[in-house]
Structure formats: structure tokens, C-alpha cells
Amino acid sequence: MDVQRKLEILADAAKYDASCASSGTEKRDSSDGKGLGSTAPGMGICHSYAPDGRCISLLKILLTNACNYDCLYCVNRTSSNVPRARFTIDEVVKLTLDFYRRNYIEGLFLSSGIIRSADYTMEQVVGVARKLREEHHFRGYIHLKTIPEADDALINEAGRYADRLSINIEMPLEKSLAKFAPEKNVRAIRRTMGRLRLKLDEAKENVRTATRTKPPRFAPAGQSTQMIIGADATDDKTILDTSANLYGAYRLKRVYYSAFSPIPDASRALPLVSPPLIREHRLYQADWLMRFYGFDASEIVDESAGMLPLDIDPKLGWALRHRHRFPLDVATASREELLRVPGFGTRSVDRILATRRLTSIRVADLARLHIPQKKALPFIVLSDHRPSPQLLDGAGLAARFKPTTTQLGFGF
Amino acid sequence: MHHIPLDGETDFDGWRLAARALALNDVKPSDVTWSVAGDASELFAPTTAPQEPAGGTFSVSARFVKLAQLAILHRSPERFALLYRLLWRLRQNRDLLDIATDPDVSDVTAMARTVRRDEHKMHAFVRFREVGREQKSHFVAWFEPEHRIVELAAPFFARRFADMPWSILTPEACAHWDGHAVSITPGVAKSEAPTADRLEETWRRYYASIFNPARLKVKAMRAEMPRKYWRNLPETSLIKPLIEGADRIASAMIANAATEPHKSQKRLQPPMPSRTVENTDDIETLRQQADDCRACPLWKDATQTVFGEGPQSARIMLVGEQPGDQEDLAGQPFVGPAGQMLDRALKEAGIDRGKVYVTNAVKHFKFVPRGKIRLHQKPNTLEIKACRQWYERELAAIKPDLVVAMGATAAQSVFGKITPVNKSRGRLIDLDDAQALVTVHPSYLLRLPDAEAKAQEYRRFVDDLKIAAAVLRGSPRAA
Numbered sequence: 001m002d003v004q005r006k007l008e009i010l011a012d013a014a015k016y017d018a019s020c021a022s023s024g025t026e027k028r029d030s031s032d033g034k035g036l037g038s039t040a041p042g043m044g045i046c047h048s049y050a051p052d053g054r055c056i057s058l059l060k061i062l063l064t065n066a067c068n069y070d071c072l073y074c075v076n077r078t079s080s081n082v083p084r085a086r087f088t089i090d091e092v093v094k095l096t097l098d099f100y101r102r103n104y105i106e107g108l109f110l111s112s113g114i115i116r117s118a119d120y121t122m123e124q125v126v127g128v129a130r131k132l133r134e135e136h137h138f139r140g141y142i143h144l145k146t147i148p149e150a151d152d153a154l155i156n157e158a159g160r161y162a163d164r165l166s167i168n169i170e171m172p173l174e175k176s177l178a179k180f181a182p183e184k185n186v187r188a189i190r191r192t193m194g195r196l197r198l199k200l201d202e203a204k205e206n207v208r209t210a211t212r213t214k215p216p217r218f219a220p221a222g223q224s225t226q227m228i229i230g231a232d233a234t235d236d237k238t239i240l241d242t243s244a245n246l247y248g249a250y251r252l253k254r255v256y257y258s259a260f261s262p263i264p265d266a267s268r269a270l271p272l273v274s275p276p277l278i279r280e281h282r283l284y285q286a287d288w289l290m291r292f293y294g295f296d297a298s299e300i301v302d303e304s305a306g307m308l309p310l311d312i313d314p315k316l317g318w319a320l321r322h323r324h325r326f327p328l329d330v331a332t333a334s335r336e337e338l339l340r341v342p343g344f345g346t347r348s349v350d351r352i353l354a355t356r357r358l359t360s361i362r363v364a365d366l367a368r369l370h371i372p373q374k375k376a377l378p379f380i381v382l383s384d385h386r387p388s389p390q391l392l393d394g395a396g397l398a399a400r401f402k403p404t405t406t407q408l409g410f411g412f
Numbered sequence: 413m414h415h416i417p418l419d420g421e422t423d424f425d426g427w428r429l430a431a432r433a434l435a436l437n438d439v440k441p442s443d444v445t446w447s448v449a450g451d452a453s454e455l456f457a458p459t460t461a462p463q464e465p466a467g468g469t470f471s472v473s474a475r476f477v478k479l480a481q482l483a484i485l486h487r488s489p490e491r492f493a494l495l496y497r498l499l500w501r502l503r504q505n506r507d508l509l510d511i512a513t514d515p516d517v518s519d520v521t522a523m524a525r526t527v528r529r530d531e532h533k534m535h536a537f538v539r540f541r542e543v544g545r546e547q548k549s550h551f552v553a554w555f556e557p558e559h560r561i562v563e564l565a566a567p568f569f570a571r572r573f574a575d576m577p578w579s580i581l582t583p584e585a586c587a588h589w590d591g592h593a594v595s596i597t598p599g600v601a602k603s604e605a606p607t608a609d610r611l612e613e614t615w616r617r618y619y620a621s622i623f624n625p626a627r628l629k630v631k632a633m634r635a636e637m638p639r640k641y642w643r644n645l646p647e648t649s650l651i652k653p654l655i656e657g658a659d660r661i662a663s664a665m666i667a668n669a670a671t672e673p674h675k676s677q678k679r680l681q682p683p684m685p686s687r688t689v690e691n692t693d694d695i696e697t698l699r700q701q702a703d704d705c706r707a708c709p710l711w712k713d714a715t716q717t718v719f720g721e722g723p724q725s726a727r728i729m730l731v732g733e734q735p736g737d738q739e740d741l742a743g744q745p746f747v748g749p750a751g752q753m754l755d756r757a758l759k760e761a762g763i764d765r766g767k768v769y770v771t772n773a774v775k776h777f778k779f780v781p782r783g784k785i786r787l788h789q790k791p792n793t794l795e796i797k798a799c800r801q802w803y804e805r806e807l808a809a810i811k812p813d814l815v816v817a818m819g820a821t822a823a824q825s826v827f828g829k830i831t832p833v834n835k836s837r838g839r840l841i842d843l844d845d846a847q848a849l850v851t852v853h854p855s856y857l858l859r860l861p862d863a864e865a866k867a868q869e870y871r872r873f874v875d876d877l878k879i880a881a882a883v884l885r886g887s888p889r890a891a
Binding site for chain 1: 671
């Protein structure tokens, strides 16, 4: 089988992993003349976008899609009849370097089906990273999938070469994982995440305290995970609780939500419908509220509903349920309060805080602060605006935000 | 009226010198026009900027300089005048840049942001093509930036592709790297650029394969990869056919039933053999059994059961309250801050931690999430009771001479009832098959705010442990 055909099979096998970040790592480049590549520590670079709206930042492939496991939701499960392939370590190394030199990618995201054993699989994955770093002095971004329960020495080595490590939690609840992925064990996954956090903490501590000798490096871009949404019946509240638990326990950089998508040769045990893309989007918004807007997982979802509304964003939903807290005077409200106003982003809030020390803020200024008027005005007081009490308390307020028509198709 | 000619479209230094002299001479923004040498729109004979008055001082924030350096690369013909107006106004109000709602600040900031975005997109969308092979190859790209960013964007490529010679050709300026320095030359026609690369077909296949036809989000794609960039990207010719075929492929995936697993794909081995549960006194067996304990709900939010640790032959068994954050992650008792405190005290009391068995009354971490940290919560009586079976089995397996209960939770577990620490502390108490000693939990010492009280309590803690050390010395265990 030629490399192009392998690439088709092994990219197809990797695309259900939503993670593509190339950000947040240490600063590196090759201006010393030895080796190839650099990192973009700030925001990462997306080199292309596919029509599914996902960015293409890394060469995202599996080393092999042969797998001993039979996870129902997975295109690579052992009982599936998809074509199988396996790259050699050299093939992946060459492909990564060839793509990188043409500026197609930021680096490599390598995962693998479980073959033989956790350690054997991890050793193969690490082997690629080792060769890229040690032999080719590759300075680009590397994300490695960590195999739960892999040997500690292998994990240390993975952390030495990789920018990011990840282990997918797969399902929001243990019982769902047991049902859909009988060979996977959420306890083993969490134990390994715990081990990673201790190593990440230790590396950070070493950077802070090391004076002369360079501390051992461990995945400077941290760890992340992914949860599949919509394959089981778990509600949004439970999903967000699980995310909050994972962020708190393992200091994850990201929890990715992946709407369960029909796959080739899919199992009948799963809901084969179009993936719940809007729900996925709302969960990402809710996730942002937890990480950057000071919201607690428990307050984002309406207790009685259990699910986030699909037609309005979660912050607006929260504000509509907490109208007594509004209107908020933009001239005097605290940062924490401002962050809870619908339509206010973290940067708009920073701009407001800087601006209001010097001048008052009027309705006409909202556009320059990148704040959508229609969304924010019912909730705020400005120097030339105060919402009518009827509007804020009336039943019409919620209706005001409902989308009027459902747009079908896409303008192309 | 002053008509200021600049050397080029991106002549920041020329603009800065002129603007400085103009401002020092109090020339109003409305009395200045700007042009670029050789510009057809030069209607007036250029005049030079006035001389700087002697001794004039002028300083602006680094923030403005950075902003202006970016905004000047914008294609808008208004940028020189706009920047001078902003500079002029900054002299009156030094905080002006903080007023995000000011129209001039907002316009200049937006220009700088547009330039940054264009630069970022250039870093992303340049596609090199290899000319020549192997050792002698040269990588050449054709790119059409929207703004005048070639010089701004070039150092990124120099740092990234230091080991290969490259050129980025654009209509207005070209950047080259020879392995040592970046050079900038005038723009060229697209026909100067190579038209193909041997890897492009492979890249296109990757692009087609990584696309998931079941989740079309064309708007999201176009927001991040605007059409203006498409003409120079080898993969974008696939976009139309991929979108057109997506619905058919997705529907087929939904409609087609899974095929019967191929024989060779069928599972060869059953999933992980379930453990055989034996009621035995071996600590390792107990540890394995406790792994899956669901006797109370604490397992749900925790990482793992943190079982006791130490030699089976240990003569002292130390019992704490419950694992903390670090213990939960590591799967071992007393490895966090309280563990370090305990280690220190044990050493001072003359006890080798390697020879004692260390465990907790409750074996899962109980906490409430507070943002990014997990706040320790005291276990309740139900949880202590639910977990007591493990303590009892550990006790039966280790058969220590002495059990040291550290803190109220441990004491409750050891004595099977609520036992105040202070009343029972510091003396040996008889149990059925061993003796018990009650003391405080080391994390209590960590929580004391007063340094003096801390030192004093630490001494008492060590003194308690010395009682344990004496037991160790005094009564050798019968074989």
C-alpha cells in the first residue's frame, strides 16, 4: 500500500478527534541554524479549514487503525470493516517534515489504535516523536495521544518530546463508557490524567526553581481531553459537571466536545442521526463561561431543564433566569458583574473598565466596544440609556432573542 | 498648509520624524496633508516638515509607537493623517488610548488589528513549492497579502525555516532567506512563481480525508479562511466537490447497516478477565478489591481509591483522615504537604516511614470544586462507616502492635465511635488485639496561623510519635 493511500485511511481514522490546538506551548525556533521549525506560543496557527468548519493545524493521523478494542462509537473498533493500514515510524516522520517544510502544518498530532499492549502502542507513538526531535531536531508542535496505564518511563519520554498530551475521557459517565467501550476503564483514564498532572506540576515547579541546570521538560502545552456528545443520553448539566471535575482535578487546558457523528460501518446501537452541532456549540460556550467568565458549572444549566437551550446562548439563558440582577450600571458595576452581561466578552469588559475611568459610555459607543446592542441593551444602564422595567420583566424579553427563521442550507 | 512627502508606503521613520516636528511646531492636523513619493495623487508641491524647535521635548508611549507601526502598514490612504491626528490629540490627553470608544482610537486600533490578522493569515496560508531536489532545493511561495505586511511577516518564516533557503513572492515586495539574513526585493508577477509541488497531491488527499462530511459548517470555514485567500491554496479546489458530495456520503453512513464483522476482525480474546475475589489477608489483594469500591458515593468525583501503603510486617499502623488532592492524583497516602509534615515528624521521633503501614480512615478524596482547585471536605459519619470495612481488613492483615489514629476521623474509625482527640491523646489505649494511640492530624498543624502555636503543636505531635517509637523498641513482635 502506498503512503498516499495509508494517509487517506489513517487521516480518516483520526478525524473524530476534535482537538487541533497548536497554542500555549513554550517559545522555540530554529534560528540557531540547527533543525527545523518553531512554535507560535500565543494563539497557534490554523493552516487551513475544511468545509466542516474545523481548522487544520496539525497533521492529525493514527499510526495504525488496527485496534484490539471494540468501542461502539469508534470508526476503528475491532469489529468494523473499514480498511486497515499502518504507517512505519519513518513514513510518519517523513510526511511530517515534508508537510511542515511547505507550511501546510504546525506539527503532528499522533494517536494510535491499541495494538498488542498499552506499552507497545505507546512505545511506537513515542518512537515517532523521538525520531523527529532527536534525529531531525524538529522544533514544531507535537501532540501525542497518551495510552492509559502506559509505563511511567514511556510517559516521561512522551512528555519530554511532546508539547501536549491527551487522553480522551470519551463519555461523560462511567456507565456509558462501560456500555460503549467495554475495554476502556474510566478509572485507568483518570489515574493516568492524575499522573500527568503531577508531572506537569513538577515540571512547572522545576522551571520556577531551577537555577543553572535545565529542568526536564514535560508537555509545556499541558493536557487535554475529549468527550463525545450525543452518543449516550447524558444531559448537559452532567456533562458540564464532569468537565468542571476534570478541569479542577487535572488542570486540563481544554475539554473538547465532539458531537457524535455517523461513521462508516456504524454500529446500530448508536443514534445514527446528524450530529448535534448546535448542542456541541452551546457546550463550548458554557465551557468558556466556566473558564473565563467566573460561572460555576452548577449555575449555567437551568436545574429543571437539565439541557442548555439551543436557540439562545447559555449566558443569555442565565441572564433571563436572573433578571432581578439587572439592569446593571456599566459605569459602576464590577468586572465580575460585567462579565455576566449578555453580549459582553472578556475583551469588551477590559475596554469598558479602561474607558469608564476617563469618560462615560453611551449607546453609540457599544459598536466600538464590539458589543451587540440588541443583545446587551435590555440588561444595562448607560449614561443615555435605561431599559424600561416592563421590558426587563415582561414576557416579551425572551421572545426578543429567539431566532425568527431557521436558515436552511448554506450560502455558497 | 504642510504637504509632507514620505519615501514609501511603509515609511514609518519618515512619518515619525515629520510628525514630531509638526507637533512640536503646533501644526494642526487639519493643516497637514501626506503623500508618498511617486504617488500620482500628489496634487501639491511637497514641502518639508518645519524644523524642530531647539530644546523641544516630545515623548509618546511605547504603546502608541507599536500601534502606529502596525497601522501604517494598512492600505487605507487615510492612515498617515489619522495617525498624526491621534498623536496630536495624545499631547492633550495622555490617557487617550485607553478610551476605546474614541473614534480615532477605535479606527487606529481596528487598522492595527486588521494588519495583525493579515500577517497571521500570511503565516498560515503561505504554501511553499520546492524548486530543485534534495540538497539544492529552494522553497518558493506566491502570496497576495491584503496589506503591506511582507516585511512584518518575514521574520517568522526565517525563525521557522532557518535550515532551508526560501522566497515569498508577492506583487509588491518579495522576501528571501539565504540561511543567514532576510532580504526584501521589489514585487514580481505571479508568473515568476513555481506552479506545482510533488507533495501537493498528498496534501490534497489529506485535506479530503480529514474532512467529516457528516458535519458541514461552511460559514465557519469561510469566516476563518476568507475566499480572498483561496486562489493560492492548493487544497481549496476540493471545497466545492467535498461540499456537494457530503450529503450523499453522510446519508449513506446513516442508512447503511453495519456489516457483519470480518472473521479476522472478530475479537480473539475476551475483554479483560474479571478479577477473582478472594477473602484473604494479603494487602495486595485487598488493595485490588478496594479499587472498585462503591460503598459510598465518594468514588464518583475522585480519581482513585487511595489504599494504605507499607510492609505487611509493619508493627505500627498510622491512620489519617482521607487522601487529599496530591494523594488522589498519585494514588498513595500522605504524599502531599501533610505527608511531608508527617515524614519530618516521624524522622524526629526516630521512626522509619518505610517500616510503618500508612493508611486513611476514608480512602477516597472528598472535596468541593472551587474554580481550579479542589477544596478538601471532612468526610461524614456515613462515609467513615462505609469505609471502615477496609480499615478492619487492613488491620487484620497487618496485625500491628500499635495503631496511631491521627485526627478525629481516624479516631472515629479506629474506635468505632466518635472519639474526641484531646481527651484521648498521648496515652496508650487497649484495643482487642493491639494498642492504640491518638494524636492530631498533621494537616491540623499546617492550618495553624500562628507560628508559635504551630511550633508548639508540632513538638506535641512529635512527642506523641515518640510514644509510638518507644512501643516499637519495647515490645518486639513475636514471630
